[in-house]
Amino acid sequence: GAVVSQHPSRVICKSGTSVKIECRSLDFQATTMFWYRQFPKQSLMLMATSNEGSKATYEQGVEKDKFLINHASLTLSTLTVTSAHPEDSSFYICSAQGTSFSYEQYFGPGTRLTVT
């Protein structure tokens, strides 16, 4: 199946700093990428939908100025958590969608962010 990678897999940063997470589709072109956040023992929560070459669409309650998303190519999307705080500590997961009519998505392995 299609492969999606994320980098880094784990990051620890100090409060107030910014962190960038990369999501890459390795063997297919992804016209749409999605970013999710997952807190311990909870389900995935969609943060935003990103289409290549256009601005991301954020879900209600997600601050677009805090979670900057860039989808500059068909194989790369980045999520930057700006001025991170301890409450931003979470598991961030991206997914990429190819051109299948059935909207199948392929997920990355996730990035564990810890803000101290």
Place this chain on the structure above:
Amino acid sequence: DAKTTQPNSMESNEEEPVHLPCNHSTISGTDYIHWYRQLPSQGPEYVIHGLTSNVNNRMASLAIAEDRKSSTLILHRATLRDAAVYYCIFLQGAQKLVFGQGTRLTINP
């Protein structure tokens, strides 16, 4: 948001079949039913999807009710590696997947 109902947890024994139910009474005629699973500390993994007919792949089978208001994911011979949270999702004409709480499947050796 698209709403599905699944049991919070299920338990089965290794090498036995597992039937994971899902209710989706608000599904419309063009919505695909998707199943994903998530192992601990990993991203979700695609399992199977279908529209109307039952579907089989190397991982599982998907049985869809005739009225499409429910479906069942079937693992024919469960292994310890199948222990995960299984999510049943359908898309209401949109691209985005809305995850519910899923079913936590425990496999006993």
